[in-house]
Each structure stands twice: as structure tokens, then as C-alpha cells.
Amino acid sequence: MPRFCANLSFLYTELPFLDRFAAAARDGFAGVEYFFPYGHAPQDIAQRLADNGLVQVLFNAPVAGPDSAANQAAWDAGARGLACVPGREAEFQTTVRLALEYAQALQCTQLHVLAGVVPSAHAADLAAVHATYRSNLRWACAQAAAHGVQLLIEPINTRDMPGYYLTRQDQAHAILAEVGAANLHVQMDLYHCQIMEGDVTTKLRSYVPTGRVGHVQIASVPMRQEPDQGELNYPFVLAELDRLAYRGWVGCEYRPRLGAHNGATQAGLAWMQAYRKPASTIS
Numbered sequence: 001m002p003r004f005c006a007n008l009s010f011l012y013t014e015l016p017f018l019d020r021f022a023a024a025a026r027d028g029f030a031g032v033e034y035f036f037p038y039g040h041a042p043q044d045i046a047q048r049l050a051d052n053g054l055v056q057v058l059f060n061a062p063v064a065g066p067d068s069a070a071n072q073a074a075w076d077a078g079a080r081g082l083a084c085v086p087g088r089e090a091e092f093q094t095t096v097r098l099a100l101e102y103a104q105a106l107q108c109t110q111l112h113v114l115a116g117v118v119p120s121a122h123a124a125d126l127a128a129v130h131a132t133y134r135s136n137l138r139w140a141c142a143q144a145a146a147h148g149v150q151l152l153i154e155p156i157n158t159r160d161m162p163g164y165y166l167t168r169q170d171q172a173h174a175i176l177a178e179v180g181a182a183n184l185h186v187q188m189d190l191y192h193c194q195i196m197e198g199d200v201t202t203k204l205r206s207y208v209p210t211g212r213v214g215h216v217q218i219a220s221v222p223m224r225q226e227p228d229q230g231e232l233n234y235p236f237v238l239a240e241l242d243r244l245a246y247r248g249w250v251g252c253e254y255r256p257r258l259g260a261h262n263g264a265t266q267a268g269l270a271w272m273q274a275y276r277k278p279a280s281t282i283s
């Protein structure tokens, strides 16, 4: 049976951030994930988690510096992480340190570190980009291990994030092998995987049994809405995750098709009932 968590950067966005926790718990989610917690004090978020009996499943390291407003502004301006960016290693380290402080306060055991967009100055020197990515991840994994945290890297489609460095599952798993850290795993977002590669079931069969898929995310393709429409057959895909004995969380990272008005997320959650049936009844 999949364990769903709500992505609070996509769901319940009609509510102030701190009020989204109660809405997710009310609708039956046992865990939450989101992009960035940095606009709020960690103890305020920890309180919402405790009040609503929720697990903090994961969040992202900042994409720029330690300042929350600057991070949000950088994200809005298209920044997508620093891990692969040569020359910004010190800033990358600052972002990871801050993220690990939050992870500790939120008792969160997984942290997504965005790879970043290949800087135009390095487009012809991908070897330097790759070497930077590998050494930044090695450093970050060592820091995270000391906090009992698992780092995640996520292949993302280049239609949504043009120029993003990490785009394919095989690339991500090759990086895991190169970095050689036991606490580095792949965040397998099936929406991105379908857009970039397709053949999603075969990829699940290849990679889930390796134990290196730390997190899965879902959304319909191409609309990135509820997983009950579009070109991916989620009843089949989620039953396959059960067959493969995937034990991680499944993040609901989609935009409710009814928009961001009050009740839109809840109204769109009828799809989740189907997956509460035993997997053997889903074909």
C-alpha cells in the first residue's frame, strides 16, 4: 500500500504555509514535503508537525545562500541549485549547513539537494561541472551522515527546468556509484521520468530493487495534476511499486486541477481512495 505524503508547495496553496499542515492531516496524509521551510522558524514548523501528527518526509536545501528572502527571490528568478556550479562551493556549503539545522529541528531524515542549471560559462566544460557536482555531493553526504540524514538527488525534466544538469535516472544512479556514499539516494519523480525517458515501469523494476530509490513523487503527465488522468496509468504503476516492495514515501507533487481556491485540493483527492484498496485488486 503506498504511503502518500502531501507536497505543501503544490497542495493547499490557497492557505498560508503553516495552515497547510492541518489541512493535509485532515485529508488523511501522514507526512508532508515541500520546497523550502526557511521563511519560518524551525520550531514553528515543528509545532505544526507535532500538533497534526505528521512526519516531515523531506524538503529542499536552499538554492542560494542562507537568507530566506534571497533564496525565494533566486528561485523565482530561475535559480535551481548550486551543487553542480563551479566556483560557488562555499555558498553551496552554507546552504547545506542551514538545511541540516532545519532537518534536525524537524526530525527529517531526507534532504533533496538540487543539482542546478549548467552555467553558460561552463556549457563547453561539462567535465568541470560533473567534477564539481561529485565533490559537492561527497562533502554534503559526509555532513548529512553526521546528522543521520539521507541526501536525495532528483532527475528533472528540461521542459520545466531548461538547462538542469541532472535529467535521467541512469545518470543519477551513475553519480551515486561515483560518489560512493551510502546515504545518497535518488528521488524518482515519475512525472519527470515519463517526460524525459518514458518506460517508467521498466525503470522502477531496474532501480527500486537496488534499494537506492529513496523517494518517489507522482503527478499526471503532461498536466502535472491529480494522478488519475493523462498518459501514465497510476493504478498500475503504484501497484508495481507494491510488487517491488518499495517502502519509501510517495510524494503527491501535483497542482490540483480545480486550482488554488479553498477546497480544491480536498475535492481532487477522490483518486487516493482507490489506492487504499489491496494492491491485488488493482489491475
Ligand SMILES: O=C(O)C(=O)[C@@H](O)CO
Binding pocket: 035, 060, 112, 114, 154, 156, 189, 192, 217, 253
Ligand atoms: O520540481 C520537482 O519535481 C521537485 O521535486 C522539487 O523539489 C524541485 O525543487
Ligand SMILES: [Mg+2]
Binding pocket: 154, 189, 217, 253
Ligand atoms: Mg519532484
